[in-house]
Structures are given as structure tokens and as C-alpha cells.
Amino acid sequence: xxxxxxxxxxxxxxxxxxxxxxxxxxxxxxxxxxxxxxxxxxxxxxxxxxxxxxxxxxxxxxxxxxxxxxxxxxxxxxxxxxxxxxxxxxxxxxxxxxxxxxxxxxxxxxxxxxxxxxxxxxxxxxxxxxxxxxxxxxxxxxxxxxxxxxxxxxxxxxxxxxxxxxxxxxxxxxxxxxxxxxxxxxxxxxxxxxxxxxxxxxxxxxxxxxxxxxxxxxxxxxxxxxxxxxxxxxxxxxxxxxxxxxxxxxxxxxxxxxxxxxxxxxxxxxxxxxxxxxxxxxxxxxxxxxxxxxxxxxxxxxxxxxxxxxxxxxxxxxxxxxxxxxxxxxxxxxxxxxxxxxxxxxxxxxxxxx
Numbered sequence: 001x002x003x004x005x006x007x008x009x010x011x012x013x014x015x016x017x018x019x020x021x022x023x024x025x026x027x028x029x030x031x032x033x034x035x036x037x038x039x040x041x042x043x044x045x046x047x048x049x050x051x052x053x054x055x056x057x058x059x060x061x062x063x064x065x066x067x068x069x070x071x072x073x074x075x076x077x078x079x080x081x082x083x084x085x086x087x088x089x090x091x092x093x094x095x096x097x098x099x100x101x102x103x104x105x106x107x108x109x110x111x112x113x114x115x116x117x118x119x120x121x122x123x124x125x126x127x128x129x130x131x132x133x134x135x136x137x138x139x140x141x142x143x144x145x146x147x148x149x150x151x152x153x154x155x156x157x158x159x160x161x162x163x164x165x166x167x168x169x170x171x172x173x174x175x176x177x178x179x180x181x182x183x184x185x186x187x188x189x190x191x192x193x194x195x196x197x198x199x200x201x202x203x204x205x206x207x208x209x210x211x212x213x214x215x216x217x218x219x220x221x222x223x224x225x226x227x228x229x230x231x232x233x234x235x236x237x238x239x240x241x242x243x244x245x246x247x248x249x250x251x252x253x254x255x256x257x258x259x260x261x262x263x264x265x266x267x268x269x270x271x272x273x274x275x276x277x278x279x280x281x282x283x284x285x286x287x288x289x290x291x292x293x294x295x296x297x298x299x300x301x302x303x304x305x306x307x308x309x310x311x312x313x314x315x316x317x318x319x320x321x322x323x324x325x326x327x328x329x330x331x332x333x334x335x336x337x338x339x340x341x342x343x344x345x346x347x348x349x350x351x352x353x354x
Contacts, residue, residue, distance in 0.1 A: 001313070001353040002323040004038035004231060005031035005342070006074060010259050010331025011048035020051035021058070023335045027328075028062045030339060032069035034346035038102065039066075040074040040325055045115045047263045051331065056089050063097035072102030074193060074233075074325060075175050079108040079126045080119045083136035084155055091141070091164045099165035104173040104193055105134060110278055111260075114267035123272075128152075134172075141169035173231070177278075179208055186212020189222070193231040193325065196300030202319040206230060228322035235301040236326040237333070238344040242304040248337055249303055253296055254289050255332035261285045302326070306348035313353065 007027065011020040028039045039062065041055035052058040059071050071093075076086070094101040107130035108123065109115055116123045132150045139146055141164060146157040164170060174190040176182045185192045186209045197205060206227055213223040235253070239245030265285065274283075281287045281295035297303065302312045302324075316324065328345070329338050 001317060001321075002037045002229070002231075003345075003350055003353075004040050004072070004323070004325045005036040005329075006040040006042070006233065006325045006327040007329035008042045008044075008049070008327055009051050009329045010256055011051040012259075012331065013048070017048065017051055020048075020331070024051060024058070024329065025061060025065065027335070027338060027342070029065050030342060032066045034342055035350055036069060036326075036346070038070040038072050040072045040104070042074055043077050044109065044112065045077075045080075046118055047112075047259070047267070048331070049112075049260070049263070056093060059101075060093055060096050063093065063100070066097075066100075068100075070100045070102055071097055072173065073104045075104035075106035075173070077108040077115070078105050078130040078133045078137075079116070079121065079123075081133065083133040083153060084140055084157060084160075086133070087137045087140035087160055090137075090170060091160060091162050094164045094166055094170050095162050099170075101166065101170040102173060102191075103170050104175060105130070106175045111264060111274055111283065112267075113269060113272040114263070117269060138169065138172075176205075176209075179205065182206075182208040183212035183215070185209060186214075186226075187216040189213065189216055189218055189226065191226065191229060194233065196233050196235070196296075198299040199315060199319065202232065202316065202321055206320045227320065230321075231323040231325050232316070232321050233300070233325045233327060234316075235296070235303070235330075236309065236324075236328050236341070236345065237301070237303050238306050238309050238341045238349065239304065242308055245303050245305070245308075246297070248333065249301065249330075250293055250297070252330040252333040253293055256330060257282070257289060257292055259331075306344050309345065310349050310352050313349065317353070 011017045031039050042050050043055050044050040045053055055073055107126040129152050132152050136148050136153055140157055140160045144159045148155050171191055173193050174185050176185050176192055176194050182205050192209055210223055210227055237245050237249040282292045302309045328342055
């Protein structure tokens with residue numbers, strides 16, 4: 001199995017940002033030393049929800065301090081970026097990390113409308129804007145010279161420099177949530193990442209992905225390879241005991257939830273409403289913290305001792321999962337607890353699945 005280390009670390013205040021950024025850097029370097037396969041960086045703006053905010057320059061710093069581990073984004077908020085600038089930045093980054101870059105793409109947050117507003121946008125046309133951004137970015141890497149006239153962008157690029165190390169460009173990972181999006185990703189042969197799917201849904205969703213791959217004309221070997229690579233997100237905390245792990249993670253998640261709910265209530269514009277079909281007990285602000293936490297721990301966490309966590313991973317493996325994005329960095333957990341959990345995971349859990 002593959003194990004990616006993922007961070008979505010909140011910083012509680014501007015005064016804590018500097019320390020938090022360097023703790024994130026230390027944790028990313030440690031992930032390589034401990035044998036994780038990838039580091040995955042998230043993106044959020046304005047509230048400390050991702051302490052480094054922009055993952056691209058942070059990834060460049062990480063690239064200079066590592067040599068083996070792949071560096072990925074989960075995900076780049078495509079709607080907030082100019083495609084030619086983004087293609088150029090990612091090309092440079094692919095050079096700096098010597099071809100270790102993975103690019104997860106998404107239209108942008110579905111809950112934090114204030115992030116769009118901060119860039120002078122709204123989310124109403126985010127899907128269409130993302131599609132054009134992706135098209136322009138990809139063609140910048142693969143066409144010379146390149147011209148484009150579309151709804152959102154009109155550009156003429158003589159030649160994108162520097163060229164990427166990986167050809168024709170770094171791997172692109174698509175985020176999927178709804179059943180239809182799993183099949184659609186398969187039909188395109190896209191690398192797949194998804195959120196905290198409950199255990200009982202994993203086999204079904206991967207089956208839909210494989211159905212799409214078959215419909216797209218991919219042979220059995222390619223289907224098997226892509227399904228094995230499909231990445232499923234989990235919160236992960238390995239403690240000295242089950243009770244200790246549950247207590248530490250529960251406290252961190254409650255603080256995380258309160259931070260997110262408060263930011264959305266305070267900063268989202270009054271005319272914005274989240275599609276109720278996209279809510280679950282963890283993300284729905286009308287659900288109590290206790291019930292939201294209970295849902296989160298039951299459906300999206302690997303938690304307990306190393307033996308507990310290994311058993312939970314084995315259950316995921318038995319559904320067909322071969323790749324887990326392990327969110328082990330939480331803003332309210334504390335640097336020492338995070339690194340201790342990482343060390344336990346690397347020493348006692350990873351070797352059981354190699």
C-alpha cells in the first residue's frame with residue numbers, strides 16, 4: 001500500500017503563523033525520513049486554515065529540504081489562479097523537486113465563499129472557470145506556440161519556460177465526491193483522490209471508477225494500476241493507548257470544527273448558501289459538535305494504538321483501497337503530538353503493509 005502524509009493545519013492567530021509554518025516544514029521533512037511515499041499540501045486563504053496559505057512556494061521550500069518523497073497538492077484551488085502563471089510556477093517547482101511533483105486540482109472550496117470574494121470572484125461559475133483554467137494550463141505545457149481565446153482568458157504564449165521535468169507534464173489528480181464524478185474520472189483515465197469515504201462506500205465508489213475506466217477503453221492492467229493508486233483521505237492519530245488517542249484527536253477536531261464554523265458564519269456573504277446535498281454531520285453547522293465529532297471519528301478516522309490503526313487499514317485494504325492520504329497534522333493537536341504519532345505510524349504500521 002501507499003501512504004501519503006497530508007496536512008491541513010490551522011493556525012490560531014497571526015502571531016502563531018511563523019512558528020506554525022516552520023513546524024509544517026519540519027513535519028514534511030520528517031515524513032520523508034520516516035518512509036512516507038508522498039507529502040500532500042492543502043490550500044486555504046485568509047483564516048489560518050492552511051497556515052502557509054499558498055502551497056506552491058511552501059512546496060518549493062520543502063523540495064529544497066527533501067530528495068525522495070513526492071510532493072503533491074490536495075488540491076490547488078484552480079479557480080483562484082491565472083493558468084499561465086500557474087503553469088509557469090508548477091514547471092519551476094517540478095524542476096526544483098527534480099520531477100517529484102503531483103498536482104491535485106479542484107475548483108475551490110465549496111464551503112468558504114469568502115475565499116472567492118477575497119480574489120474578486122464568486123463561486124457561481126467556478127466549475128466553468130476551472131475547466132478553462134485546466135485546459136489553458138495543460139496546453140501551455142504541451143503546445144508551442146500556444147494561443148487561446150475563451151470566456152475567461154485570452155492569451156498568447158510563445159513558449160513556456162522552464163519546461164517541466166516530467167513529460168508531458170506532472171501527473172494531474174482529480175478530486176471526486178459524487179458517484180457520477182467517480183465514473184467520469186474513470187472515463188478520462190484521471191488519477192483519483194477522494195475525501196473521507198465511509199468504509200462501507202469504498203468498494204462501491206472504486207467499482208464506479210473501474211466502470212468508467214472500462215468505458216473509457218483502458219485495458220485491465222491500466223485499470224488495476226489506476227484503481228490501486230486511487231487515494232482516500234483519512235484523519236490519522238496513533239497514540240500510546242486507544243483512550244489517549246481518542247481524547248487527543250477529539251479535542252483537536254472540535255477546535256478545528258469551531259474554527260471553520262465561526263469563519264464561515266462571520267465571513268461568508270449573506271447571499272451565499274451551501275448546497276444542503278453537500279453537507280454531512282461534520283460540515284453542517286446546525287449539527288452539534290458532539291454529533292459532528294461522533295460522525296467524523298466513525299466514518300473518517302484511523303485512530304488508536306498502532307495495532308488498532310493497522311487493523312483499520314487492513315479493513316480498508318480489503319475493500320480494494322491501496323492508497324491512503326493520512327492527515328496527521330492538525331492545528332490544534334500540537335507539534336510534539338503530531339510528530340510522535342508520525343513516528344509510531346512509521347515504525348509499527350507502515351511495515352505491515354509493505
